[in-house]
Amino acid sequence: MAGDEGDPKPKPSRRVTSADVARASGVSRATVSYVLNNVPNRSVSAATREHVLATAQRLGHIPYAPARSLRLGRSDIVLALVRDYTYGYIADRILSGLDVALAQRGFVLLSHRYSEQVRPLAELWPMVAPALVVSMGGLSAPEMSSIQDSRAKLVAVQGVLPHGRAGEMQVEYLHSKGHRRIGYAFPADQSVELIATERLAGARRACERLGLPEPSLRVVNPNDASTFFGALDAWAKMAEPITAVCAHNDEIAIMLGAGLSSRGLRAGIDLAVIGVDNIPMARIGVTTIEIDADGFAEHVVEMVLHSLDDRTDKPRERELLRLIARDTA
Amino acid sequence: MAGDEGDPKPKPSRRVTSADVARASGVSRATVSYVLNNVPNRSVSAATREHVLATAQRLGHIPYAPARSLRLGRSDIVLALVRDYTYGYIADRILSGLDVALAQRGFVLLSHRYSEQVRPLAELWPMVAPALVVSMGGLSAPEMSSIQDSRAKLVAVQGVLPHGRAGEMQVEYLHSKGHRRIGYAFPADQSVELIATERLAGARRACERLGLPEPSLRVVNPNDASTFFGALDAWAKMAEPITAVCAHNDEIAIMLGAGLSSRGLRAGIDLAVIGVDNIPMARIGVTTIEIDADGFAEHVVEMVLHSLDDRTDKPRERELLRLIARDTA
DNA sequence: TTGTACGCGTTATCAG
DNA sequence: CTGATAACGCGTACAA
Numbered sequence: 001m002a003g004d005e006g007d008p009k010p011k012p013s014r015r016v017t018s019a020d021v022a023r024a025s026g027v028s029r030a031t032v033s034y035v036l037n038n039v040p041n042r043s044v045s046a047a048t049r050e051h052v053l054a055t056a057q058r059l060g061h062i063p064y065a066p067a068r069s070l071r072l073g074r075s076d077i078v079l080a081l082v083r084d085y086t087y088g089y090i091a092d093r094i095l096s097g098l099d100v101a102l103a104q105r106g107f108v109l110l111s112h113r114y115s116e117q118v119r120p121l122a123e124l125w126p127m128v129a130p131a132l133v134v135s136m137g138g139l140s141a142p143e144m145s146s147i148q149d150s151r152a153k154l155v156a157v158q159g160v161l162p163h164g165r166a167g168e169m170q171v172e173y174l175h176s177k178g179h180r181r182i183g184y185a186f187p188a189d190q191s192v193e194l195i196a197t198e199r200l201a202g203a204r205r206a207c208e209r210l211g212l213p214e215p216s217l218r219v220v221n222p223n224d225a226s227t228f229f230g231a232l233d234a235w236a237k238m239a240e241p242i243t244a245v246c247a248h249n250d251e252i253a254i255m256l257g258a259g260l261s262s263r264g265l266r267a268g269i270d271l272a273v274i275g276v277d278n279i280p281m282a283r284i285g286v287t288t289i290e291i292d293a294d295g296f297a298e299h300v301v302e303m304v305l306h307s308l309d310d311r312t313d314k315p316r317e318r319e320l321l322r323l324i325a326r327d328t329a
Numbered sequence: 330m331a332g333d334e335g336d337p338k339p340k341p342s343r344r345v346t347s348a349d350v351a352r353a354s355g356v357s358r359a360t361v362s363y364v365l366n367n368v369p370n371r372s373v374s375a376a377t378r379e380h381v382l383a384t385a386q387r388l389g390h391i392p393y394a395p396a397r398s399l400r401l402g403r404s405d406i407v408l409a410l411v412r413d414y415t416y417g418y419i420a421d422r423i424l425s426g427l428d429v430a431l432a433q434r435g436f437v438l439l440s441h442r443y444s445e446q447v448r449p450l451a452e453l454w455p456m457v458a459p460a461l462v463v464s465m466g467g468l469s470a471p472e473m474s475s476i477q478d479s480r481a482k483l484v485a486v487q488g489v490l491p492h493g494r495a496g497e498m499q500v501e502y503l504h505s506k507g508h509r510r511i512g513y514a515f516p517a518d519q520s521v522e523l524i525a526t527e528r529l530a531g532a533r534r535a536c537e538r539l540g541l542p543e544p545s546l547r548v549v550n551p552n553d554a555s556t557f558f559g560a561l562d563a564w565a566k567m568a569e570p571i572t573a574v575c576a577h578n579d580e581i582a583i584m585l586g587a588g589l590s591s592r593g594l595r596a597g598i599d600l601a602v603i604g605v606d607n608i609p610m611a612r613i614g615v616t617t618i619e620i621d622a623d624g625f626a627e628h629v630v631e632m633v634l635h636s637l638d639d640r641t642d643k644p645r646e647r648e649l650l651r652l653i654a655r656d657t658a
Numbered sequence: 659t660t661g662t663a664c665g666c667g668t669t670a671t672c673a674g
Numbered sequence: 675c676t677g678a679t680a681a682c683g684c685g686t687a688c689a690a
Contacts, residue, residue: 015402015455018667029680033668042669043675062455066398067666070683073344074396076456077441085414085421092414095442103448108456110408110439113424119432126344126391127405129436222609251610254583258613261590262656280551284587301510327591347685357660362686371687373659396684399665 023054032056036063053240069129074151078102078304079130080111083137083192090278090293091136094157097297098134098304105308107131116127121146132307134300138194153307157300163195166289166321167202170246170274171321173287179244179272183235184213185256187248188221196248199276203246216242220252228259235271244272244329250282251275257286257328272329285327293322345390361385364406365392366415398458403480407431407484407633408459409440412466413520419609419622420465423486426626427463434637436460450475461636467523482636486629492524495618495650496531499575499603502616502652504539507574508601511541512564514585516577517550525577528605532575545571549581557588564600572601573658579604579611586615586657601658614656621649 022029027048035052036044069075080095097121099109121143132153139147147154152176158162174182184203185210187196216238218231235242247253253275255265267273268287275282278290295318303313345567347365351358356377363371363591364381375462392566398404407422428438441453450472461482468476468485476483503511513532516525532544545567576582582604586596597616604611607619624647 006671015666017665021613025357028677029667030669031677034677038669045676048676060451062452062460064399064666066458067683068393068668069395070393070399070666070685071668073683085424086554092592095414096444099442099444100447108441108448108453110441110457112437113421113428115425115428119437122389123391124437127394128439129393129395181559225612225614228613254587255610255613258583258586258610261350262614263593266590281584281587282559283552283554284584285554285591344684346683358685359660359662359687363659366686368687371659377659393684396665397686399667399684399685402665 016059016200021061025052074131075129077130078132079107080134081100081114091291094297163198168206169201171203171206174244181242182215182247183242184215185220185247186216235325247275250277250279267328274329287326287329290322290324345388348383350390401458404458407436407438407461408462410443422622423626423627430630475566492527493531496528497535500532503573510571511544512571512574513544513546513550514576516623579606579608596657602657615658616655619651619653
């Protein structure tokens with residue numbers, strides 16, 4: 001293994017520094033830097049400019065980020081703080097949209113699955129020194145102030161999506177279809193609790209406004225199918241059985257539907273079910289509140305670019321939710 | 330906007346440097362560095378060691394990564410290259426398991442949704458200067474050599490999971506249940522093509538070995554429900570209709586099942602369906618080949634830690650696939 | 659234990 | 675206006 005003495009050794013191929021470019025083009029390092037950074041208020045003759053650019057290109061010079069960061073006190077890294085990657089569908093849209101937009105500005109988007117238990121945020125800043133932080137989930141007060149201590153700007157995605165409104169829309173639709181007794185399938189998953197609570201609160205508000213009884217709450221766990229059967233049974237056994245269920249999301253709606261069919265019942269006929277998200281799988285017939293992933297992503301991109309440019313105006317409001325009626329409700 | 334002159338300005342709170350610690354504890358910067366890095370072969374008296382550690386703690390000093398990186402030529406960043414976050418379920422396990430393990434060694438795991446179209450890999454290295462790169466998907470030859478040029482170590486996750494074996498297991502199980510004519514639902518998604526092709530090849534191998542006709546291939550697109558109905562119809566109209574389908578993954582298996590039920594048929598009775606992954610949703614009754622996400626994650630963690638320690642032995646082999654028989658096949 | 663050169667890019671200050 | 679010189683940011687590690 002280590003005995004390949006004949007090997008010319010892949011040669012770590014020395015990094016090409018700006019000094020190399022300077023030497024090769026016969027100018028000073030300062031001039032190279034001015035050219036490469038297009039520094040305003042510094043006029044460089046077009047001739048040398050071209051020459052330097054050409055040699056830099058030829059040698060394959062790429063400025064070494066750690067050195068830049070050390071000098072500037074910040075890096076070209078935009079850090080996305082993610083609580084959880086399991087909600088891959090929408091996160092993927094946002095992260096990919098962001099990276100494309102940032103690439104044009106010379107930034108790179110890196111994401112970190114953040115957990116206070118594993119590593120306090122305060123330790124993260126010196127390790128990464130990001131130019132900007134995008135928080136994809138809620139952040140506590142001390143966490144917020146920890147970011148302020150770092151020199152990074154902060155963009156919080158939290159609050160962009162009106163989750164409460166999603167819950168309202170579910171109930172409004174079910175109500176319009178004649179349902180009066182409604183169940184609510186709430187996720188057991190800790191990491192989505194904030195969002196889930198908002199959606200539930202919206203559903204409750206809508207029920208109250210429409211004069212319906214409070215939704216009958218059941219906690220379900222996608223990792224434990226029996227919780228779905230339990231919920232279904234409980235709802236069926238009620239004095240006045242519920243006729244429709246708001247599911248926290250499409251995944252839960254689909255599992256509810258599968259639970260029904262394994263009991264010989266059918267979603268949309270024996271029990272109405274409505275989800276949230278419009279994940280690809282929902283296209284098979286699940287009524288849902290669609291979250292416009294692309295619109296959401298664009299909105300986040302605008303927030304980030306505004307912040308990078310120190311603009312204080314808000315990006316335009318978008319309608320991010322939309323009812324999609326299909327078979328199950 | 331800029332006119333908040335009364336504001337005490339959140340004060341960028343100067344960074345605490347190792348020089349600050351040296352000054353405050355009355356020793357040289359060198360000593361501070363030796364203490365903080367536990368440099369072997371450098372005897373530092375226990376007294377000063379304690380003292381330095383204490384002041385560093387008190388001042389809240391955290392070594393500034395860009396400076397370290399500049400000096401060492403590498404950072405404490407481990408970069409995970411991800412093609413796509415939509416497969417959130419397993420990726421989440423791996424990324425979270427890795428970060429926990431790396432945190433204990435003083436590294437931080439950052440992931441980047443990599444696309445050659447957006448930014449060539451060669452530009453990524455100087456921007457991040459990772460100590461190690463974990464590639465979660467396949468990498469082309471030029472991409473590989475680009476990594477060699479950087480000073481980063483490389484761990485390729487590709488190949489850890491025996492996808493071909495998954496396809497074989499699907500067919501073997503269906504065969505054991507008496508099925509002889511088998512369909513294959515292949516995903517249209519570009520980003521999983523490599524994996525999908527491996528699984529299909531495995532299924533074909535098993536058919537050949539068992540003396541079955543080649544599986545009847547249909548391409549389905551989770552974003553387009555009609556492709557599922559099309560596949561179902563095509564299979565039903567065959568001279569000798571197929572009786573069982575291998576789905577590329579559980580998502581497709583579930584959508585196939587939903588397509589069946591919206592035609593009044595049932596998976597497991599009118600047509601057998603078997604998936605791969607055992608995503609939470611599959612627990613509702615989908616027969617599948619489970620991918621042991623935790624075992625997979627542990628394996629990747631071991632690979633990474635071995636690489637970090639320059640060990641050349643392979644981590645122990647694990648049985649990562651397992652048949653889970655449920656209702657649909 | 660300490661002094662100090664070094665890694666690399668940036669930018670304030672100078673010289674033509 | 676065009677270009678060069680040199681100090682700086684911060685942690686590391688060799689020579690003393």
